[in-house]
Amino acid sequence: MKSREPFALACPVPLSQYERVVLAHGGGGRLMHQLIEGMFRPAFATAEPALQHDGAILDPVGRRVAFTTDSYVVQPLFFPGGDIGRLAVLGTVNDLAMCGARPRWLSCSLILEEGFPMADLWTIVQSMAETVREVDVRLVTGDTKVVNRGKGDGVFINTAGVGILEHDLVIGPQSLRPGDACLLSGDLGRHGVAVLNAREDLGLQTDLQSDLASLVPPVLRLLEAGLEIHCLRDLTRGGLAAALVELASSSGLEISIQEAAVPVREEVRSACELLGLDPLLMANEGRFVAFLPPSQAARALEILRAEEVGRDAVLVGKVGAEKNGTVVVESPLGGRRIVDLPAGEQLPRIC
Numbered sequence: 001m002k003s004r005e006p007f008a009l010a011c012p013v014p015l016s017q018y019e020r021v022v023l024a025h026g027g028g029g030r031l032m033h034q035l036i037e038g039m040f041r042p043a044f045a046t047a048e049p050a051l052q053h054d055g056a057i058l059d060p061v062g063r064r065v066a067f068t069t070d071s072y073v074v075q076p077l078f079f080p081g082g083d084i085g086r087l088a089v090l091g092t093v094n095d096l097a098m099c100g101a102r103p104r105w106l107s108c109s110l111i112l113e114e115g116f117p118m119a120d121l122w123t124i125v126q127s128m129a130e131t132v133r134e135v136d137v138r139l140v141t142g143d144t145k146v147v148n149r150g151k152g153d154g155v156f157i158n159t160a161g162v163g164i165l166e167h168d169l170v171i172g173p174q175s176l177r178p179g180d181a182c183l184l185s186g187d188l189g190r191h192g193v194a195v196l197n198a199r200e201d202l203g204l205q206t207d208l209q210s211d212l213a214s215l216v217p218p219v220l221r222l223l224e225a226g227l228e229i230h231c232l233r234d235l236t237r238g239g240l241a242a243a244l245v246e247l248a249s250s251s252g253l254e255i256s257i258q259e260a261a262v263p264v265r266e267e268v269r270s271a272c273e274l275l276g277l278d279p280l281l282m283a284n285e286g287r288f289v290a291f292l293p294p295s296q297a298a299r300a301l302e303i304l305r306a307e308e309v310g311r312d313a314v315l316v317g318k319v320g321a322e323k324n325g326t327v328v329v330e331s332p333l334g335g336r337r338i339v340d341l342p343a344g345e346q347l348p349r350i351c
Contacts, residue, residue, distance in 0.1 A: 021116040026146025035144065039122060043129040044139045066101035068092060069160040075349045077124070077154055080194045081210030084157055085127035087285060087351060090214050091236070092161040093135050097219040098232040098288065100171040101163030103135065108159050109143040113152030124155060135214050137161070167223055173250035175230040181297035182255065182317040183290045185218065185310045186211070188240055189268040189282030196347055197271070206267045213286030218307040222290065227300055231291040234284075236351055241280040241339045243289060244327045256328040256336075257317030280329070281342060283350040291319065 024031040072088045082090075093103040108128070112121065132139050146152075169175075191210040196202065215234060222229055233243045240262070248255045264279045272279050286309055292300055297315055304310030320328075327339040 019118055021112045021114055021118060021121065021146055023114050023146050023148070026112065026144055032144065039125055040142065040144070043125045044132065044142075064165040066096050066099035066163045066165060067160070068095040068099070069158070070095060072157045072159070072351060073153070073349055074195065074351055075153070076195075076198050077120070079198045079210060080208065081191075082212040082285075083124060083127050084155060085124035086131045087212060088157040088159050089128055089131040089135065089137075090212060091285065091351060092159040093137060093163075094215045094234050094285075094288075096161050096163035097214075097216045098171075098234050099163065099165070100167060100169055100219065100223060100229065100232065101165050102220060103137045103161055103163040103216060105162045106132065106137055106139045106159055107141045107161075108139055108157065109145070111152055111156040111158070112144065112146045113154050114146055114149040116152075116154050121155070135216060169223075169229060171229055171232055173231055173247050176247065176251040176253055176291055176319055177230060177293075178253060178319055178321040179294055180230055180291040180319040181294045181300075181315055182244075182257065182319065183292075183297060183300055183304065184240070184262065184314055184316045185215070185288050185290070185304055186286070186312040187263040187265050187268070188235070188284060188287065189264060189272065189279045191285045192239070192277075192282035192347055192350060193268050193271045195283075195350055196275075199349075202271075204267075204271055206271075208265070208267050211284055211286035213309045215286065215288050215309065218304050218310045219288075221303045221307065222300060225299065225303055227292055227296050227303075229290060229292050232288055234288040236285060237283050238341065239279070239281045239283055240287075240289070241278070241327065242341055245339060245341050247291075248327050249325050251319075252323050252325045254320035254322040254324050254326050254328060255317060256320055256330055259329050260332045261314055261316045263312050263314060277347075280339065283347065285351060289316075294318070 025035050026032060070091055072084055074084050074087060077084045092106060096103040190208055191212060194208050194210045197204045233247060235243050244255050268279055301313050304313035328336050329339055330336050
């Protein structure tokens, strides 16, 4: 968990005068200007002028681009292994990576609740700024709004991202083919269990951290190796099960996985058994599946395992020839069960 004690840099907004967000910080006047100029602009400063206009002018140099948007409402805002700011940046660049794109530009809109501690806001902003530098993208435009006390749950963050496609592949459910190998980049469920334990104070005796991480490096390595990637999908809300069900439904093909091949840490498995949850449905923020021809699976695993975020990558299943749009989990004893989406969420407010 990131420290909420002394910041690496002193917050430029005068905390002694405004220790908490007030409605005027979103009113378009002097206090909003002070917040933007004193906190946001220095944190996200680049060599070029930024965040000074209603939008940003981008030059994609005639290439295909990927565009995504997402909103983040996680509770608690600070959790083992991350916080809402880092989650917002990584969640957005990961979505671009799943399109096979190299992330380049981000936007960020903050919806703040009146009374939110300015010190906590500064911690979140610093975390975002650090993560932006880490993944080598530019945050080029943004917006701030403040809502009445009790109406915003502290902080909501909306982001959008643009990335460049440096290849001619069409990566998506429409490119899935019978026989494709299904690779999983690592163990499941750590984000969901870490957030649940922090939120509900369950007292689980574990130092388990969220798996929150950038998926850009392993994806770019796969593409740079010239592998024929057919589909990529990150495993966020709904976990591995939800991702596969969506892909099977979109493609109309059957996807089968071997239950024994799916890596789950013992702490996660124990927590799920205690709470009656399914690890296959637990949320992740640093895991993905990749589909490609079976002849390229070994090389792909070698590349994934060379990256920290993919060191536990495994072959977990394949795409079948059956055109029934279902997901089948095969047990070690040979049993088969069809996986479907749950009627509700196992754990809301997870990202």
